[in-house]
Amino acid sequence: MPVQATAPTDPEDLALVRDWFRQLAEHVRAVDFAPARVLFAEDFIAFGTYTDLVPGRDNAEQNQWRKVWPTIDGFTWRLDNVRAVVSPDRLHATGMAVWDSTGYHPDGTSFDRPGRATVAFARERVGEPWVATHTHMSLFRGTPDVSHGKKPSRS
Template identity: 50%
Template sequence: MGAKGNHTMLTMSGTHPLIGAAREWLAALQRCVRAVDYAGARPLFAPEVQGFGTHAAIVDGRDALEHEQWGQIWPTIREFTFRLAEVHCAGGDDLLGVIVPWDSLGAGPDGTSFPRPGRATLILARRDGRWVAIHSHFSLAPSGR
């Protein structure tokens, strides 16, 4: 617990409503990634989101995140799936940290599929009654894990 004492650590087996909110947000993003639906994903992220990932260094803003990360990855993968049963969360009613592994399939130069496991860290803020990401980090899992 932090100095304010108003943050709760919620684990993967938790039934707390915030775990449910995180899973709903992740499921919505998963649908967008699978459909390569940038327009559908934009409302899930704050305009001032900061993030980074496999292709993007630190980027400021939703437009930059879409161009430098989403646009480089989403069209090249298939079957993107968050492991929703393994979600870890910490936070409170207005700010929520989310850690979750994910899986996808990539394609080699010869078209052969290969597994692309990874992990994500997100910070979600409640705005106007809905959760939006103010930070996102997506990266591939370390080799051999």
């Protein structure tokens, strides 16, 4: 069978990919780091704004999440447009999504802060929630790369 990036995806698998993105957005909006950790493998690898490669969930939390989440508002994925490519054994997937958020200039004025992500997922058994093993998130061109909001974190 030829490899196809647009091969049909099991609706359950796509729903669980969308659910992962939905859950992450809830944690980002709440600035709640502790419950977000279960969405990521402990040794996941991210591409980051502040560090080229960010190995490990704890490192990503300290050097990425805690520098971004408290500074933005309204982080929401465009869930209807989430795409996924799932392996034939349904244990690995790649999810792609676009987000919207609000960032803040140093003077407190707001700006639109849209971006996109590619997330590699894995799981041990079909039907289990997806866990991110790699993330690559980037802002759309022309979007300021630093936001200056200041919200307290829950955890």
